[in-house]
Every structure is written in structure tokens, then in C-alpha cells.
Amino acid sequence: MHCWTDLGQVPSGFGPSVVTIGNFDGVHLGHRRVLTRMVGDARAVGAHAVAVTFDPHPLRLHRPEHAPELITGVKDRLELLAETGLDAVLVQRYSWEFARQSPQEFVERYLVHGLRAATVVIGRDVRFGWQNAGDLATMLALGERYGFSVEVIEDASPSHEASGEHRRWSSTWVRELLTAGDVAGAARILGRPHRMRGHVVRGDARGRELGFPTANMSEDSSGMIPADGVYAGWLTRTAGKAPVPSGRLPAAISIGTNPTFDGQVRRVESYVIGRTDLDLYGDEVVVEFVDRVRPTLRFDSVDELITTMHSDVRAAQALLTSPPPK
Incomplete structure (x- = not known):
């Protein structure tokens, strides 16, 4: 698995790719189910499977008093992500410069030109861009403009728990x-x-x-x-x-x-x-x-x-x- 810490490290002409975005803290079973399916879909169409993740956690910048204690460090997160079969992970340094991009700027720079995304895999509650201005509707509209499809993933939940508790893996x-x-x-x-x-x-x-x-x-x-x-x-x-x-x-x-x-x-x-x-x-x-x-x-x-x-x-x-x- 390739690991990039800057968009400039992505090889020229890389792609096409199936891209997903998230913190993936812990790389739990919900993450693994989505990523494994995404890898299979990418293989079926001859594309690269890529995850974009962040370091530090975005809340460390925006609301440090509410930033969660991380389940896994970056090294373990990458090892666990590699186990899902991903072709590459971009660990984006989360800075004010990155955070201030508009939703369109992020999509154009990272997904369209940087990773040449053919498909973007996101959850229904996705938020991106400066002040979380981008949402699912925004991504769908940008997909139509730039020519990539958007796959919406549903929450992954266990079919049963020994405790009898049913809730979303998170x-x-x-x-x-x-x-x-x-x-x-x-x-x-x-x-x-x-x-x-x-x-x-x-x-x-x-x-x-x-x-x-x-x-x-x-x-x-x-x-x-x-x-x-x-x-x-x-x-x-x-x-x-x-x-x-x-x-x-x-x-x-x-x-x-x-x-x-x-x-x-x-x-x-x-x-x-x-x-x-x-x-x-x-x-x-x-x-x-x-x-x-x-x-x-x-x-x-x-x-x-x-x-x-x-x-x-x-x-x-x-x-x-x-x-x-x-």
C-alpha cells in the first residue's frame, strides 16, 4: 500500500481511483466492511482504491477542548488500513490552510486533479470544506460537474451483540x-x-x-x-x-x-x-x-x-x- 503525506507525492497520471474520506480512528469493523467492499468495487473496474484521512484530528484545530482521544496512532491506523487491501492512503496534514478550502476547491484539487476519482464513497452525514459548508447534496452536484459518481454508504451495524445492544459501529x-x-x-x-x-x-x-x-x-x-x-x-x-x-x-x-x-x-x-x-x-x-x-x-x-x-x-x-x- 502506498502512503502519501502530501498531495504532491501522488504520481503524475495516477488513477482512475475510487476514493473515500474519513478519520478511520480505530479502523473498526464498520470501517473495514466499507473499505473491503470499496476495494472489491475498485478491482472490478480496474481502478485504485484510495482512502483520504487526516492528522491531526480536525477537532484538534477547530475545537481542541472537544477533540477525542485517538483509539489508534497514525502508524497503527495505516497498518490496519493496509489490511483491507487499499492501494493507497493519503494522510493529509490537517492545517488551517487545508481547512479554509471551499468545498469546490477541495474536490477539484484533491479528488479531481490529484486522485482522478471516478467514484467517491461517502456517508449521508458527510461534511467538508470551510465551515463544513459541503454536504451530500454538494458532493452530488460537484460529481455531476466534474464527472465522478458518488456512492452513499449506509451505517454499518452488527446483526447481533452478546449484550443485546444494537447500535451503529463507531x-x-x-x-x-x-x-x-x-x-x-x-x-x-x-x-x-x-x-x-x-x-x-x-x-x-x-x-x-x-x-x-x-x-x-x-x-x-x-x-x-x-x-x-x-x-x-x-x-x-x-x-x-x-x-x-x-x-x-x-x-x-x-x-x-x-x-x-x-x-x-x-x-x-x-x-x-x-x-x-x-x-x-x-x-x-x-x-x-x-x-x-x-x-x-x-x-x-x-x-x-x-x-x-x-x-x-x-x-x-x-x-x-x-x-x-x-
Whole structure:
């Protein structure tokens, strides 16, 4: 998959293409269903399948106090988008210069001349151009003027949910579940475990002293942090020094401020189950959250904490070795 960060990087004469536009935060099952279908439609007519997405999120510019915490960072978003079969993604830097384009200017510059769109795939609630002046009717009219078709996609919803709740698959729903610590529920919408990505930094070494050395993720790690608590999950080293085991390693993951020791800094710490010999400092890792073991607790003694940590590790291991629910 080609990845462009500027329209000028698109090869001259590129196209024709089928283009869709969106933030695609989390690349959840609703996104994947639309993108997979779009890729198939593009293949059928010999066109390129292209997604246009934005960094930073537009609300960071327009209403920063309302900007959502991103489920995935750009690197993970691109990896997940590539899995859908897209031919290219344009990650447009969202700036005031870009935002001030009129709907016609955006369509003419990006869709018509830049990507040579034969079809534009959008939702009914699409808004684009300066002050969100463009809508579905605008896109349809511009399509007639410039010679591209417009395909309107309907909201993607699950046919059934174990909880009995029926609602549209959305990034907002995923954020709600992660905020509540329901990483298993979020995974059902994402179609995969929720992940964070970042470098391992040195902490207080308290986990090592207690017999559970942890990989502490840096504060600039990407991916939304779930609610405080202990989770079962996986840790994968993606870049760093050797030798370190490759592949996914089972982990018990703690999120919180460590209230037993009156901690103040919120941290994401992963103990690779059964391993006390790993040196991951400075390495980039991906942490995936499978299920929640318990909320964060404050213990009256270190001995009580250690006993509970042993129980947490057993519970995490059991969750990771259990077959997924049907």
C-alpha cells in the first residue's frame, strides 16, 4: 500500500481511483466492511482504491477542548488500513490552510486533479470544506460537474451483540467501552484486541523488586489508554535490540498510579508472564488488551499486594489460554 503525506507525492497520471474520506480512528469493523467492499468495487473496474484521512484530528484545530482521544496512532491506523487491501492512503496534514478550502476547491484539487476519482464513497452525514459548508447534496452536484459518481454508504451495524445492544459501529462506542475498561467489548467492535504502541522506559523498578519486572510504556505512546485496572493481554516487540523473543508474549498489564505506594503518575506497565530476564528498555513494543482482570485497588500491605499480583497473573494466563467466546 502506498502512503502519501502530501498531495504532491501522488504520481503524475495516477488513477482512475475510487476514493473515500474519513478519520478511520480505530479502523473498526464498520470501517473495514466499507473499505473491503470499496476495494472489491475498485478491482472490478480496474481502478485504485484510495482512502483520504487526516492528522491531526480536525477537532484538534477547530475545537481542541472537544477533540477525542485517538483509539489508534497514525502508524497503527495505516497498518490496519493496509489490511483491507487499499492501494493507497493519503494522510493529509490537517492545517488551517487545508481547512479554509471551499468545498469546490477541495474536490477539484484533491479528488479531481490529484486522485482522478471516478467514484467517491461517502456517508449521508458527510461534511467538508470551510465551515463544513459541503454536504451530500454538494458532493452530488460537484460529481455531476466534474464527472465522478458518488456512492452513499449506509451505517454499518452488527446483526447481533452478546449484550443485546444494537447500535451503529463507531469510534465513539469503542472509546466509551475503553473508558469503562471493557476491552473485550471494544475488541468485538474493532474486530481485534485494542492496542497501544510505544517505547519502553525506565520506571521505579518496584515491579522487579516485587518479583514482577514490568515494561513501562513512555508517556508519548500512541493508542487510547483504557480505564485503570489489571488486564490480560499480549506484548510484542516491534523494534529494538537483540536478542529478544519474537512474536506475541502473554502479559499481565497494569494501568494506574500505583495507589499502594501513593504514586502520582499514571502508567501502563506490562509483566511478561513467566519472564524475569527480558531487557526491553528503549525498544518499541505493541501491547494488546484482551480482557480485564480487576479494577485498580489500594492494598494495606506489600504482602497483600504480592499475593494479589500472583492471583492476577494466574487469572491473566487463564484468560489468554481460554478459547474466545462464540
